[in-house]
Amino acid sequence: MNTETPAALVWFRRDLRAFDHAALSRALQTYTRVYCAFVFDADILEALEDRADRRVEFIWLSVKELDSALRQMGGGLIVRHGRACEELPRLARDLGVHAVFTNRDYEPQAIRRDASVAETLALSDIEFHLFKDQVIFERDEILSGSNRPYSVYTAYKNAWLKRLTDADLQMHPIAELAGNLALPPENTIPNLNALGFIGSDLARLDIKAGMSGAREAWGQFATRLVDYEETRNFPALDNTSRLGVHLRFGTLSIRTLARHVYYAAGKGTQVWLSELIWREFFQMILFHYPRVTQNAFRTEFDAIVWDDREDHFQAWCAGRTGYPIVDAAMRQLNQTGFMHNRLRMIAASFLVKDLHIHWLKGERYFARKLLDYDLASNNGNWQWAASTGCDAQPYFRIFNPITQSQRFDPEGVFIKRFIPELAGLETNVIHAPWQLLPIEQQACGVLLGRDYPMPIVDHEAARAKALALFKAVRADAA
Ligand SMILES: Cc1cc2nc3c(=O)[nH]c(=O)nc-3n(C[C@H](O)[C@H](O)[C@H](O)COP(=O)(O)OP(=O)(O)OC[C@H]3O[C@@H](n4cnc5c(N)ncnc54)[C@H](O)[C@@H]3O)c2cc1C
Numbered sequence: 001m002n003t004e005t006p007a008a009l010v011w012f013r014r015d016l017r018a019f020d021h022a023a024l025s026r027a028l029q030t031y032t033r034v035y036c037a038f039v040f041d042a043d044i045l046e047a048l049e050d051r052a053d054r055r056v057e058f059i060w061l062s063v064k065e066l067d068s069a070l071r072q073m074g075g076g077l078i079v080r081h082g083r084a085c086e087e088l089p090r091l092a093r094d095l096g097v098h099a100v101f102t103n104r105d106y107e108p109q110a111i112r113r114d115a116s117v118a119e120t121l122a123l124s125d126i127e128f129h130l131f132k133d134q135v136i137f138e139r140d141e142i143l144s145g146s147n148r149p150y151s152v153y154t155a156y157k158n159a160w161l162k163r164l165t166d167a168d169l170q171m172h173p174i175a176e177l178a179g180n181l182a183l184p185p186e187n188t189i190p191n192l193n194a195l196g197f198i199g200s201d202l203a204r205l206d207i208k209a210g211m212s213g214a215r216e217a218w219g220q221f222a223t224r225l226v227d228y229e230e231t232r233n234f235p236a237l238d239n240t241s242r243l244g245v246h247l248r249f250g251t252l253s254i255r256t257l258a259r260h261v262y263y264a265a266g267k268g269t270q271v272w273l274s275e276l277i278w279r280e281f282f283q284m285i286l287f288h289y290p291r292v293t294q295n296a297f298r299t300e301f302d303a304i305v306w307d308d309r310e311d312h313f314q315a316w317c318a319g320r321t322g323y324p325i326v327d328a329a330m331r332q333l334n335q336t337g338f339m340h341n342r343l344r345m346i347a348a349s350f351l352v353k354d355l356h357i358h359w360l361k362g363e364r365y366f367a368r369k370l371l372d373y374d375l376a377s378n379n380g381n382w383q384w385a386a387s388t389g390c391d392a393q394p395y396f397r398i399f400n401p402i403t404q405s406q407r408f409d410p411e412g413v414f415i416k417r418f419i420p421e422l423a424g425l426e427t428n429v430i431h432a433p434w435q436l437l438p439i440e441q442q443a444c445g446v447l448l449g450r451d452y453p454m455p456i457v458d459h460e461a462a463r464a465k466a467l468a469l470f471k472a473v474r475a476d477a478a
Helices: 022-030 054-072 084-095 108-123 153-163 175-180 210-231 244-249 254-263 267-288 299-303 310-318 324-336 341-354 359-369 375-385 401-408 413-418 438-444 459-477
Strands: 007-012 033-041 077-082 099-103 127-131
Touching (some): 007 084, 022 033, 022 099, 022 127, 022 175, 033 054, 033 084, 054 210, 099 108, 108 127, 153 267, 210 244, 210 254, 210 267, 254 267, 267 375, 310 341, 310 359, 324 341, 324 359, 341 375, 341 459
Parallel strands (some): 007 099, 033 077, 099 127
């Protein structure tokens, strides 16, 4: 193609922004002609079950906005649809670039894909450069005194904070280098139908994609950050940032967030920074222990013989277990693609320790439904809740869904939002409605077993069985 000056190609993936972008910045510093591309990867899209998947629409909208932003700076986005491992090298060859620049992804499948792309590019003498972008510290940057990856979060967090310097929080410049952006030879973005999808309910849910959506969500949350510590555990208050999806797709930069909270004072701020560090902890764990995608981190727990009752699993998925807090949580997930963190812990614990279903089944269900689904965080947290992970909840600590409900949704406000059939119940019975006599149920306008299910298991009995299941394999392992 055009061979006047050496050119490079920047491959966008989970970093859909035109500012503070490590790979783009480095390419613009090194080359005077820099193309930008995004590939709707058929290997990923074809595996999705839901043709109205919210994540696909979120990405599609974000890609469109990224293209506009790049065009305003004199460039633009080349957008392809196909297997990324084939499309990307083909595009690089067609453009005649010397090098491809991209930001690192730590998921096992992505690592394999990138290795294959690097190999194919090398056949055409095209360099492949990877950069750290989606985390502050990656891979081996935070290791214990014995040069091993940490498996205890607090120790990791302390080392993370100790290592942090201003330099780690610096932005990667883009705007001042934008003169090196090249106009793309083609500039069409396939519509959702061409990708095999249809529009989702993002607009109805008022979820805004792209850099502008991230900016708005962050702007709103920044003013509430000071209350984070006190409010974060109460789903009815809905006071967490909702930035998970933006962090997942890189429509904002982790450095912007970390910079803000690191230099700000206040407990809420520091607690929120700890959450961002949890995210990095699980990315690091996934990188070092890719086996966790299929196995327990603590391998002895792979031997647990789960009940795996399909009817119980279906009841959990549908929000029909008879435990209001669990059901409200699952209905929030099904209806909105989001579930509050406290509820994720309760729902996950219930699946594993009350229904005795393999944590991987729950993890896969969340993976299908969560808008902010992220393999490292989802897997790490599921293994935490199931007590199979590193630094996990001890197996004998079993959430009681009734007391959790009383503590974190005391008035039942959240429950009633997602289970309208329980709207007539008083606060004292909303957490365990089966305690009502039939005549009392009638007075509240709900008949258990007809309008809302009776509990599918008895928590105390289920708890005892969970303890026995865990103890059995611990004894075997000893
Ligand atoms: C069973 C289970 C599954 C989960 N699956 C996911 C997932 O697929 N993707 C995901 O991003 N988070 C997951 N989490 C972690 C957490 O629930 C979500 O990050 C959080 O609820 C997202 O809401 P928010 O953006 O308002 O978070 P905030 O409370 O505002 O936190 C800010 C950000 O910090 C990060 N963060 C917060 N808590 C955690 C945590 N425990 N572990 C890792 N990162 C964290 C997220 O990036 C989050 O967006 C899961 C938790 C559990 C218990």
